[in-house]
Amino acid sequence: MSSITVSVPASDNSILDNGQGVIDPDVYFQINQPPANLSEFETKLSAFVDLHKEQGNKVVLITSGGTTVPLENQTVRFIDNFSNGTRGATSAEYFLEAGYAVVFMHRQNSIQPYHRHFTHSHLGFLDYFEAKEDGSVQACPQYADKMRKVLLKYSEAKKSNRLLMLDFVTLSDYLFKLQAGTKILSRLGERAMYYLAAAVSDFFIPSQKMVEHKIQSREGGLTLTLDQVPKFLKPLVSNWASKGLIVSFKLETDTALLVPKARQALTRYGHQVVIGNMLKTRKQTVTLITRESEKVLSLTPEQLESNIEIESKIITELVQIHEYWMSSGHTK
């Protein structure tokens, strides 16, 4: 069976890369097209940040969900990953409860704060309602209490303008918006927190190496060569978001790698917190790592049974770390 190679290794592009096949983040932005809605994104975010700056609020930028990696410029196929955005959406609710204004930068159509209680449960959305004889639609009595509680919290977040929803789809979309977004949030100095929970692809096909049209199947199997995505945490920490508290996530499937890799990230990029989680146990246990400390946060089987969420513990810890960061410029 013949095969099609749709891209060439980045090391063939020696002017642009660092000799190891990885291009510099700055170069990435020069050779890729920004998303069409970038200026709309910036306008909305600027207004939100300026409002909360004026009000003296703390603001967290949450990234949530996975990025797609297109295989064609006119995209029919793409590579995706497992993340559905539960971590980000759940965390957004706890940050709002803790008094933060939240920028929820999420993968389009991934799980959303508050909505998640009804869109991603064992019931279908319409199962929560009943059509009445008088022509009205009502929440079913057995769900009405929970619906009301969630709806009140959601309405409050909207009314006080403390939840801004912004979306991305592709890796490129995400990276351009991450750069623009963190630079805008940096106006808040230490009062900003960056909570990078999105599952961002490590590999991609640069647009100039991508085929334009749909890859045809008649030529047999398909061989893909993906370039490594530049390490964006580096400029994010040193230039784009330098004063805020930066929390990144490290996902592993091999337990032995989790803490060493998280520590390596802290040393390499110089930010404040890495939250390590394992694919299979991510809803039950995480390890919160700073340069000085390492803390395992876990839910007991009873807590899991009573629907306590691990994000409630993560956010409690982060709020304290952020308080300390704002008052002293350090993590404990």
Ligand code: 9Z3
């Ligand atoms: C995470 O580790 C998140 O906790 C999850 C959440 C993606 C596991 P879900 O969306 O899952 O609730 O289904 N996010 C970061 C994953 C990541 O790509 N980290 C990079 C890495 O591990 C560093 S930025 O190398």
